[in-house]
Amino acid sequence: MTRKLTCKEILEQLSAYIDEELDPSLCAEIEAHMEGCNPCVAFLNTLKKTVVLYKYSAQRDEVPREVHIDLHRFLREKCARDEGE
Amino acid sequence: MDETWLVERARAGDFEAFEALVTRTEGRIYSLLLRMTGNPEDARELLQETYLSAYKKLGSFRGNAAFSTWLYRIATNHALMRLRRKQPETVSWEELPLPSHEEIRQRGVSDWAVDPKEALLRREIRELLVRAIQELPPLYRAVVLLRDVEGLSTADTAKILGTTEGAVKTRLHRARIHLREKLSPYFADGEEHGGRAVTP
Numbered sequence: 001m002t003r004k005l006t007c008k009e010i011l012e013q014l015s016a017y018i019d020e021e022l023d024p025s026l027c028a029e030i031e032a033h034m035e036g037c038n039p040c041v042a043f044l045n046t047l048k049k050t051v052v053l054y055k056y057s058a059q060r061d062e063v064p065r066e067v068h069i070d071l072h073r074f075l076r077e078k079c080a081r082d083e084g085e
Numbered sequence: 086m087d088e089t090w091l092v093e094r095a096r097a098g099d100f101e102a103f104e105a106l107v108t109r110t111e112g113r114i115y116s117l118l119l120r121m122t123g124n125p126e127d128a129r130e131l132l133q134e135t136y137l138s139a140y141k142k143l144g145s146f147r148g149n150a151a152f153s154t155w156l157y158r159i160a161t162n163h164a165l166m167r168l169r170r171k172q173p174e175t176v177s178w179e180e181l182p183l184p185s186h187e188e189i190r191q192r193g194v195s196d197w198a199v200d201p202k203e204a205l206l207r208r209e210i211r212e213l214l215v216r217a218i219q220e221l222p223p224l225y226r227a228v229v230l231l232r233d234v235e236g237l238s239t240a241d242t243a244k245i246l247g248t249t250e251g252a253v254k255t256r257l258h259r260a261r262i263h264l265r266e267k268l269s270p271y272f273a274d275g276e277e278h279g280g281r282a283v284t285p
Binding site (some may be wrong): 007008011012014015016019021038039041042043045046047048051052053054055056057058062063064067068070071072074076077078079080 | 100103104107112115116118125128129132133136137142167186189190193194195196197199201202204205210211214218229233234235236237240254258261262264265269272273
């Protein structure tokens with residue numbers, strides 16, 4: 001019989017589990033552990049919510065108008081000068 | 086217009102094609118630089134440095150990676166160089182102290198009653214997320230931003246940072262645990278407050 005994973009070992013694998021990067025057999029072991037371990041379920045759920053919060057926070061920040069204008073002016077000056085050299 | 090065509094035109098010296106590529110990508114790159122530095126003035130300057138570098142290096146762009154991934158690499162390198170210059174050597178780039186499993190056990194763990202989409206409507210939550218990211222050492226910050234915020238793959242993130250996929254995965258996991266710890270006091274019902282937390 002194989003040794004069961006401890007909570008500590010589960011904790012180390014949770015990001016890979018969320019990202020679906022683990023072997024199916026290890027996933028099954030983690031899911032079996034979760035059936036009887038409320039703290040690990042809560043930790044997994046909150047780690048997933050952390051990832052989702054950051055994913056949703058990525059609504060593209062608009063480039064402020066003056067930053068956009070400065071950038072294009074800067075590039076026109078610098079790149080045109082380089083071409084002229 | 087097709088990105089590949091614009092890149093080809095820009096490589097052939099068509100500045101308007103390059104400007105079109107800049108306009109397409111500047112939002113993503115500015116967002117990354119702002120989150121990396123936490124400072125709008127640094128982000129503005131780094132945005133200019135990034136695109137000037139890109140223009141000068143267009144000849145070395147091979148086209149086997151997406152143009153935006155190539156830009157992320159230039160932008161991240163510029164941001165990391167600036168952070169290295171600005172930060173005292175005593176600030177660690179590699180170490181990220183995390184609570185041990187035993188500490189987490191002692192505190193207990195409780196789920197968060199939070200709807201991420203609704204939470205993000207609140208300004209203080211958006212500021213909290215930014216603050217928590219800023220507390221990460223720069224290399225961990227870069228990994229979270231590229232993987233979880235920008236949604237790049239582990240392989241692309243490793244290429245951008247010039248490291249291994251294993252190092253990206255390890256840093257990402259540690260960074261997520263750190264961020265979870267920072268967010269918990271705001272979202273957990275019982276954790277660290279003696280409420281409904283459950284202990285392993």
